[in-house]
Amino acid sequence: MAGGPTEARGPHGGRVIMARGPVARVVRRCPPELARTLAHEKGEPVTADAALEQVADGVLVAIHPFCATTTTVVLGDAGGCLVVDPAVTAAEIDALAAELARRGLRVVAGFSTHPHWDHLLWRDALGDAPRYATAVAARTAGERLAENRRKAGEALAGVDGGPLGGVTALVGEVLAWAGPRVEVVEHGAHAPGHAALVLPDARVLIAGDMLSDIEVPLPDHRAADPLGDYDRALDRFAALADAVAVVVPGHGSAGDRDELDRRIAADRRYLEHVRAGRVVHDLRLVDGPDWLRREHEELVALVGGAG
Ligand SMILES: [Zn+2]
Numbered sequence: 171m172a173g174g175p176t177e178a179r180g181p182h183g184g185r186v187i188m189a190r191g192p193v194a195r196v197v198r199r200c201p202p203e204l205a206r207t208l209a210h211e212k213g214e215p216v217t218a219d220a221a222l223e224q225v226a227d228g229v230l231v232a233i234h235p236f237c238a239t240t241t242t243v244v245l246g247d248a249g250g251c252l253v254v255d256p257a258v259t260a261a262e263i264d265a266l267a268a269e270l271a272r273r274g275l276r277v278v279a280g281f282s283t284h285p286h287w288d289h290l291l292w293r294d295a296l297g298d299a300p301r302y303a304t305a306v307a308a309r310t311a312g313e314r315l316a317e318n319r320r321k322a323g324e325a326l327a328g329v330d331g332g333p334l335g336g337v338t339a340l341v342g343e344v345l346a347w348a349g350p351r352v353e354v355v356e357h358g359a360h361a362p363g364h365a366a367l368v369l370p371d372a373r374v375l376i377a378g379d380m381l382s383d384i385e386v387p388l389p390d391h392r393a394a395d396p397l398g399d400y401d402r403a404l405d406r407f408a409a410l411a412d413a414v415a416v417v418v419p420g421h422g423s424a425g426d427r428d429e430l431d432r433r434i435a436a437d438r439r440y441l442e443h444v445r446a447g448r449v450v451h452d453l454r455l456v457d458g459p460d461w462l463r464r465e466h467e468e469l470v471a472l473v474g475g476a477g
Pocket of ligand 1: 284286289360361379
């Protein structure tokens with residue numbers, strides 16, 4: 171980002187200032203991010219080699235500059251791996267593929283947590299393994315292909331919007347792949363057919379666009395009961411918490427069990443205040459980008475309008 175921050179659109183269509191906002195939040199929370207972010211701001215290459223970090227046994231995470239988007243890699247049998255929500259730019263995904271190859275890893279499955287464009291990306295460099303999503307998410311990705319391509323094109327340069335629709339509907343609640351057990355927890359919060367993944371052996375919860383340290387809850391405005399859906403999803407995460415040692419959000423930094431509890435509590439507090447029509451004091455909003463505050467204002471208007 172040499173020459174100063176670049177304006178772009180956030181993952182949900184609002185505007186975002188690159189190299190500010192969410193990335194800065196991660197910097198403060200997670201000192202190891204600092205060098206990477208500074209390199210990005212100086213326009214220096216940020217390689218997947220530097221970005222992939224192990225957060226639990228057999229689970230690697232990369233955080234990309236655009237909205238601090240995370241890619242998660244789960245190691246499987248015989249050099250195979252599962253790639254969840256690879257993002258964001260074509261160059262980043264190609265660099266990720268090169269880094270996986272350098273480590274002797276072969277992508278044998280992909281997973282999209284939900285049908286928003288920044289969670290449906292893929293590139294030929296990752297190979298032609300099946301890319302799964304819940305049946306509802308896969309159907310929605312197909313229905314919203316044009317919309318997702320438009321949003322991806324508006325969000326930032328260098329995004330390959332071609333493969334946004336090529337996901338396969340998952341059958342059952344366990345991902346069929348040659349690797350550790352991956353349980354699919356489908357719920358109605360944030361987007362149709364959104365799924366979190368639970369890795370019981372590694373005690374990891376891959377949360378998709380929930381449980382973020384840098385984004386307040388973003389309920390699905392098109393749902394019949396946006397806040398109720400979100401409440402129910404948080405209840406499910408709370409019920410799972412004893413089996414979780416590490417939570418990985420779709421945007422932001424990974425957290426431990428205490429951080430999981432803290433994020434669930436913060437998200438419940440946020441929803442409670444929105445529902446009650448009270449002013450929300452949440453550092454994620456105060457320090458966050460403009461698009462996040464706009465999403466918040468739209469939710470307040472939606473809930474107020476419904477009441
Ligand atoms: Zn999303």
